[in-house]
Amino acid sequence: MAEKIAFTKMHGVGNDFVIVDGRDSNDHDWSALAVEMCDRHMGIGADGLIILERTLFADLMMRMYNPDGTPDVCGNGLRCVARYAVEEGIVNKDILYIGTLAGVRRAQLHRDESGQIVAITVSMGQPQFEPASIPMHVAQEPVIDFPLEVMPGETLLITALSTGTTHAVTFVPELPDDERFLAISPLVERHPLFPERTSLMWCVLEAPNVLSMRIWERGAGETWGCGTGACAAAVAAVLKNCASPNVPITVRSKGGELIVRWRPGAEIEMTGPAERVYRGFYPLCQ
Template sequence: MQFTKMHGIGNDYIYVNCFQQTPAHPSELAVRLSDRHFGVGSDGLILIQPSDVADCKMEMFNADGSIGMMCGNGIRCVGKYVYDRGLVKKDVLQVETRSGIKTLHLNIQDGTVSSVRVNMGPPELEAAKIPVQFLKERVINEAVQSPSGNIWYITCVSMGNPHCVTFVEDVDGLDLPRFGPEMEHHEMFPEQVNMEFVRVISPEEIQMRVWERGSGETWACGTGACASAVASALNGRTGRRVTVHLKGGDLVVDWDEQTNDVFMEGPATFVFDGTIEI
């Protein structure tokens, strides 16, 4: 099988061009290839497929083999892949995902994609649709106790997948391998959750670390950055346009007040092409 390793500010995936080949058992393949010691090493597997309703389709599998609904960093890489490799030569793309069709605006420099701005659509704040099991219709700055007894004030948002955002004073020193999993599997999240820990730097800047369901800590999470920006604005900590500093780099997120759509912009990078026996 031929594949391409790409990353969006350190959030790395293995991409397969399914216009040319379709691997069998992609869930099991994601587990095998994502292993950083015995496989290629990645946060998961993304299949770039033909679509009947858009320019292409993105099918995503997390490192544990579970299906991902949406990936903001991954979809930027899909945009760069299909343009730079000549599959779709448009600077505005429609990409089909399990969270609906997303519009990508490609920034072309010297014939290749240097960055991608994605319309991620409106945030979902209704608890039942995120989903979150909670007594109130929305979960905004609500106190929740973790299994280990910690109290977190959380805001929950879906950007096509469920996110739980909490604000902390120290992101770098946080014991994420401890706190991330216990919140990912908290009983209030029937489909698990992506957990974001956010430090507000200024009304225009935040810093974020993320524990992604099915993958653990990743260097970046596009949907998580969008959810964190929305949560920061909802709690009055920032404006609606922020730069999000993640472990692997920066994203710019803009929550449009008129349309309610969230826009995310950042780079996408090729790492290498390879062939592997499957």
């Protein structure tokens, strides 16, 4: 009989994940399974596979794999893990610490009067602006409005930084249509100046401290939400004096809204929802 893996499908503002409690699992090739399980036609379908592991340095360890099997860091996934861990009894407190590839992150659950979880705030660490830390092959620091030539006759002004993972942010008068988005975004992701590839956040300043964005994630393509990307967009808006660090920044995407707080020199905080979709069992091929 084929082995089965128990999983829970969750999402944060439409950014969806397959979560597996791997603390007592056999040694699986999670990278290969991410490719298989995240496929939206032949698998479960998700923007990433998240594996929970034991660690001595936090309440638990979160390992996230993109649909192409590459390991990464994910802010929306972090909120999903926090809710999952509490509701499954893995952690019995509303403030918990979760290990990631970018370090240990703090998560705090917010409840309504009936005790229901309505939002989660996660610390996302300090943004990194050094080109070597992004990483990006440029000498400019910080990388603000860098003219990135995507193709002959096509240059985007890019603000690049790392919020645990590489992001390029471009502010435009209006969000791109499908033709432009699908033509340009993959070229930016794989641009030679980004040795580890990059996600691209197309952003519009809708109002003071209100951004809307369309998201291209490295290793995943278009997604409805991106927590690390929302943080990168908010930080970029502050750097460009498009938003005030004294007021929370609302970042809107196809899947919903996230609230980001950041002051220069401080850690980023992000608040948003995390929702359970369903549970299931995934059979492993023999």
